[in-house]
Amino acid sequence: MERIHVGGMAHLWRVTRDDMSPPAILKAPIIQDGDDATAIVGFEMEQMILPLLHGPHAPKFIASGDFSRQPYIVMEHIAGESLLGCIDHAPLPIDDVVEIGVGVAHALADLHSQNVIHLDVKPSNVIRRAGGGFALIDFGLSRHDLLPDLLAEEFRLPLGTGPYLSPEQILRDRTDPRSDMFALGVMLYFLLTGVRPFGSPRQRRALARRLWRDPEPPVRHRPDCPPWLQEVILHCLEPEADKRYPTAAQLALDLAEPEQIRLTERAEKRRADSWLTARRRWWAQKFAPMRTPRSIAARRAAAPIVMAALDLGDANAALGEVLRDTVARIMAAAPGARLACVSVIKTSRLRLDSAQDEFGRNLHVRRLVEARRWAAGLGLPSAQITAHVLEASDPAAALIDFARENFVDQIVICACSGRRGGMGPVAARIGAQAPCTVTLVRPPQPAEAGAGDEVPMEPDVGLGI
Structure with missing residues (x-):
């Protein structure tokens, strides 16, 4: 055990044990007669909260002791x-x-x-x-x-x-x-x-x-x-x-x-x-x-981040309209929401891909312009919308990573593969693996298509499905 810090309210010690690697941090409050009681109550709150936290943005809880003997908290020693x-x-x-x-x-x-x-x-x-x-x-x-x-x-x-x-x-x-x-x-x-x-x-x-x-x-x-x-x-x-x-x-x-x-x-x-x-x-x-308290969950629900996974181009104009209608309804239900319009340029795992389309235009810029043009049809304030173009050999993984890293609350994506009726592989993986709500949008089927008939559709452009 090695003391590494003495603060106004607590001591910090670097501690280890035969079955513990790397070393951890032990935090013990300083309690003296006449001390401010907030230090004691604050330590109780930390003992209650820390075991409930998980993930890389807080130290991992290991153990604690109560005030009947010696209060302490043992937690991860964050290297940094x-x-x-x-x-x-x-x-x-x-x-x-x-x-x-x-x-x-x-x-x-x-x-x-x-x-x-x-x-x-x-x-x-x-x-x-x-x-x-x-x-x-x-x-x-x-x-x-x-x-x-x-x-x-x-x-x-x-x-x-x-x-x-x-x-x-x-x-x-x-x-x-x-x-x-x-x-x-x-x-x-x-x-x-x-x-x-x-x-x-x-x-x-x-x-x-x-x-x-x-x-x-x-x-x-x-x-x-x-x-x-x-x-x-x-x-x-x-x-x-x-x-x-x-x-x-x-x-x-x-x-x-x-x-x-x-x-x-x-x-x-x-x-x-x-x-x-x-x-x-x-x-x-x-x-x-007097301010009316609201839960954190209620505040987050009133201001979600919605991600529209776009597959744009002339061939998919109809799908884009259906997707836009769905996104418009979602955004109307939550006026504080933010919309991230995300398109993916599929890259090859082995060969070097061209950064230009067949007309010599920068492909990344073209997709960005298309995404913003698509979003303009929603009639939302520009402050509520951002456009993003990802480049990846695995479009589904790229979209899932974007959603996770940006705390997206809802993904909206067309569930049609573009070559066949039914759910495409990208949408299927996102529906199964995304860390948030996923809304799968299906285009209406043509009335003249008979039962069991395959509905012909144009190939997808943006997601590389």
């Missing part, structure tokens, strides 16, 4: 570096800030999908794994939708780290996953500019200013900040939660495809909002009705 070290090097290169933003947004999307809000996102609680990817640690202030929230039940003060607290946390609302997006916005702002957007307030009155005041735009501190990155950061930092990204998955999708971000007035701002706008926010907040 805390983002706390980045603070000394801020401002960071823009590419590094974006990489961190995508990775932490993915981690939050995974956490939220497991009914947990972290509520203490900050550099010291984020680990960049040695093999890639990011993990969140320290769940002492977190909330699980399906467990009692002991911290909310026992304490009447805002809980969290001052510079990263969201407006709703200041109002003691611990039920909104968009609080984590606000904290991520604070972290990205700081890593980009070297300046904390709201300073380091300690008094509640100073904390409350962020209920109606927005920060100075990042470009004021970092002139080379691209407009799309300022758009994303200020979108996260909106004082009103309803104006932020509805889910971490949607935030990650934007950061991964910055050229498709729809710019608003946020991107062009050069100063914080006027005193009059802040006063209006103050007045609205003062007389706002």
Whole structure:
């Protein structure tokens, strides 16, 4: 056993056992007379939450001991570096800030999908794994939708780290996953500019200013900040939660495809909002009705990511219409949804494929234009739609990987192979293996086709079925 850290609330030890490889981390709270009871209750919450988490974005739970003897938690030792070290090097290169933003947004999307809000996102609680990817640690202030929230039940003060607290946390609302997006916005702002957007307030009155005041735009501190990155950061930092990204998955999708971000007035701002706008926010907040708690699952269901697997081209115009009708109904049922239009260029496993079509046009660009043209027929706001072209020798695997990596909630795909009636092999594999809901769309059969007749169809173009 080797002590590796002494914090204000806990000791961390590196521990090992003959049957344990690699070493693990043992966390034991520091309990002294007169200590703040939140440390004890927070440790209880972490003991309750950590065993329920799985996946690469949180440490694996191993064992725990209760308060009757010696409380402790034994968990996976994550090989990697805390983002706390980045603070000394801020401002960071823009590419590094974006990489961190995508990775932490993915981690939050995974956490939220497991009914947990972290509520203490900050550099010291984020680990960049040695093999890639990011993990969140320290769940002492977190909330699980399906467990009692002991911290909310026992304490009447805002809980969290001052510079990263969201407006709703200041109002003691611990039920909104968009609080984590606000904290991520604070972290990205700081890593980009070297300046904390709201300073380091300690008094509640100073904390409350962020209920109606927005920060100075990042470009004021970092002139080379691209407009799309300022758009994303200020979108996260909106004082009103309803104006932020509805889910971490949607935030990650934007950061991964910055050229498709729809710019608003946020991107062009050069100063914080006027005193009059802040006063209006103050007045609205003062007389706002009490917030109605909603479950994390309900919030995610209201803002899903829908993926339309496109097989485009003149030969498949009819199938594209049927697919579009289905997608339109799904999007109408969830106004907060995002649509990812995905097409696959099938590549050969052995030979080198041409990047141009028979007319000398770039095949990737052509598919991108076709996908956007198809999506335009939906009549949706451009901010709700992104287009993606994948290149892969196995189209089904590429679509499934895209869905998994981007936390897609529903895939819509035509179930016709194009050469025969019935479900095509790509659709069949996606239906069997996708990590989300799959809607298989079948085109209507011609009335003149007799029973048992094979309906002739044109070959598929996009999915290489």
